[in-house]
Amino acid sequence: MTKTTEVRRAPPLIPGMAVPAPGLTLSVAVISLLASLDLTGASVLARTLPQWSERLAGSATIAAAGRDLESADAAAARAAEILGRAPGVLSARVLDPSPMDVLAARALGLTVGGPSGAPPRLIAVTVRGGGGPTADQAAGLLRHDGLAVAVDDHGPWSGPLERLGAVLAGAMALLLISLVAILATVAGGSARRAIRGRRDRLSLLVQLGAASATLSRQFRGRAIASTTLGATLGTGAAVLAAGALAFDPPAAIWLSARLPAMPQPMALDVLFGALWLPLAIGIAAWAAHRAARTALRSLS
Amino acid sequence: MSRTPVKVLNKTETSEPVESAVVRLLRAAVTAGGAGSLSFVVPPGAAHILLGGPGSGKTAVLEMIAMARPPARGGVELFGRDLARLRPDDRPPLRRRIGMVFQQPRLVGELSARDNLALAVRAAGRHEAPFETDIKELLAWVGLGRRSHFLPGDLDVEGRRRLALARAVINRPDLVIVDEPAGEGSMAILRLLADLNQAGTPLLMATRDEDLAGRSGAEVSRLGGAVESPTPNGEQQS
Numbered sequence: 001m002t003k004t005t006e007v008r009r010a011p012p013l014i015p016g017m018a019v020p021a022p023g024l025t026l027s028v029a030v031i032s033l034l035a036s037l038d039l040t041g042a043s044v045l046a047r048t049l050p051q052w053s054e055r056l057a058g059s060a061t062i063a064a065a066g067r068d069l070e071s072a073d074a075a076a077a078r079a080a081e082i083l084g085r086a087p088g089v090l091s092a093r094v095l096d097p098s099p100m101d102v103l104a105a106r107a108l109g110l111t112v113g114g115p116s117g118a119p120p121r122l123i124a125v126t127v128r129g130g131g132g133p134t135a136d137q138a139a140g141l142l143r144h145d146g147l148a149v150a151v152d153d154h155g156p157w158s159g160p161l162e163r164l165g166a167v168l169a170g171a172m173a174l175l176l177i178s179l180v181a182i183l184a185t186v187a188g189g190s191a192r193r194a195i196r197g198r199r200d201r202l203s204l205l206v207q208l209g210a211a212s213a214t215l216s217r218q219f220r221g222r223a224i225a226s227t228t229l230g231a232t233l234g235t236g237a238a239v240l241a242a243g244a245l246a247f248d249p250p251a252a253i254w255l256s257a258r259l260p261a262m263p264q265p266m267a268l269d270v271l272f273g274a275l276w277l278p279l280a281i282g283i284a285a286w287a288a289h290r291a292a293r294t295a296l297r298s299l300s
Numbered sequence: 301m302s303r304t305p306v307k308v309l310n311k312t313e314t315s316e317p318v319e320s321a322v323v324r325l326l327r328a329a330v331t332a333g334g335a336g337s338l339s340f341v342v343p344p345g346a347a348h349i350l351l352g353g354p355g356s357g358k359t360a361v362l363e364m365i366a367m368a369r370p371p372a373r374g375g376v377e378l379f380g381r382d383l384a385r386l387r388p389d390d391r392p393p394l395r396r397r398i399g400m401v402f403q404q405p406r407l408v409g410e411l412s413a414r415d416n417l418a419l420a421v422r423a424a425g426r427h428e429a430p431f432e433t434d435i436k437e438l439l440a441w442v443g444l445g446r447r448s449h450f451l452p453g454d455l456d457v458e459g460r461r462r463l464a465l466a467r468a469v470i471n472r473p474d475l476v477i478v479d480e481p482a483g484e485g486s487m488a489i490l491r492l493l494a495d496l497n498q499a500g501t502p503l504l505m506a507t508r509d510e511d512l513a514g515r516s517g518a519e520v521s522r523l524g525g526a527v528e529s530p531t532p533n534g535e536q537q538s
Binding site: 010011013015201204205206207208209210211212214297 | 366368388389392393395396398400406408410411415418419420422423424425428467471
């Protein structure tokens with residue numbers, strides 16, 4: 001003979017509290033995604049801007065065009081060679097041709113075209129900090145050798161770039177704080193709405209002797225469940241987004257050419273998720289508990 | 301329906317200290333103006349009846365004692381505590397010492413008879429499991445032993461009232477408050493209430509039935525409004 005034992009699950013004290021709130025879960029997911037991407041952006045900025053600034057301080061772009069029968073390619077190669085021999089110059093490299101070179105050269109003030117009408121070529125020059133030739137000296141040196149050139153000293157861009165970095169870092173920090181505040185507001189609002197929708201049951205429970213701490217624990221528990229799910233989904237989406245950005249071949253090539261110090265965004269977001277999850281749960285639990293205690297006061 | 305006193309209801313064996321008065325009202329009034337004030341005392345183990353017609357404020361007085369509404373003036377003491385001086389956190393433990401049978405039973409429609417009782421246990425912050433026997437015993441006491449899985453909507457009016465009474469006493473209250481037990485099936489409820497009072501639980505009951513108040517032998521406090529009096533042929537009239 002077999003004996004069956006019925007396993008009975010007690011119905012929830014307050015209806016609907018055993019499942020996460022869809023609205024809160026979705027809101028937390030979006031907030032977590034934005035917070036993760038915000039942190040990724042801040043980290044990339046913090047790592048790359050100082051390097052960019054340092055590079056700009058000791059670099060220049062030179063647009064070279066051929067004169068007479070000399071082609072732009074030959075003129076650029078000759079300019080790179082001349083500059084490469086100059087004291088204090090670390091490197092002088094002819095950049096790969098690009099359709100944008102015409103616009104870049106025009107922006108630098110070089111409108112001279114070669115005999116074939118070919119666009120000027122760009123040369124990237126890096127000098128030793130404080131030791132290389134100035135922009136004027138480099139231009140004079142090349143013009144002396146019969147080259148039509150325009151020199152853009154990147155140094156003056158260094159200061160504004162650093163200021164821009166500070167502004168962006170501040171904006172990102174502000175955004176993160178705002179997202180935390182929004183999370184607390186959303187969690188509190190969700191608890192208040194849930195209480196409004198269950199007023200009859202709650203007033204009965206209060207009359208039966210339920211302590212407001214017991215009741216608010218139910219709303220806190222629901223906020224924790226919703227936030228755990230939402231934050232996991234949100235940071236998971238951020239990890240995938242960062243991963244797609246880092247590993248998508250064209251994007252990876254584009255990024256690695258411009259941001260050599262780019263950190264692994266996926267790993268960064270995973271780390272952020274590990275920190276964000278308990279923070280978000282703590283904030284949502286606190287906000288829901290506080291809102292519930294306040295809202296339940298009117299019933300008791 | 302079982303008439304055997306059930307263990308859970310027996311208050312005579314309690315070892316807890318007993319206050320000199322379970323309820324004490326001193327010139328208490330529900331509204332600030334017009335209506336008169338009320339003074340009475342319910343001693344431990346006693347039964348007390350509030351007699352008044354419709355709209356006389358019986359329910360409001362009961363709600364005031366059950367801390368569902370504050371008194372407009374006067375003093376209300378419950379188990380020796382002045383309700384005006386209670387902090388919000390002091391109220392739930394006192395409410396747990398009261399079993400309230402509302403005029404409308406206020407049962408949870410989606411929960412079975414058994415789960416309605418279990419809800420009251422859990423609302424009081426207790427675990428359900430140790431109360432399993434009490435729940436069965438009380439459902440049998442009110443005559444719902446075989447209908448424990450019924451939803452309140454599947455029970456008749458009397459069944460719902462009995463269930464409401466069982467829920468009121470599941471947490472072994474020190475005072476049972478009943479609002480208008482008269483009506484369909486009232487005799488069965490009144491017998492259960494008599495059992496309860498005999499087992500030592502103080503009763504505070506509101507009714508418009510003067511005959512019931514007279515027959516009960518309990519202390520009666522009269523409120524305003526026309527009450528129902530018995531006619532010579534036994535019918536009730538307001």
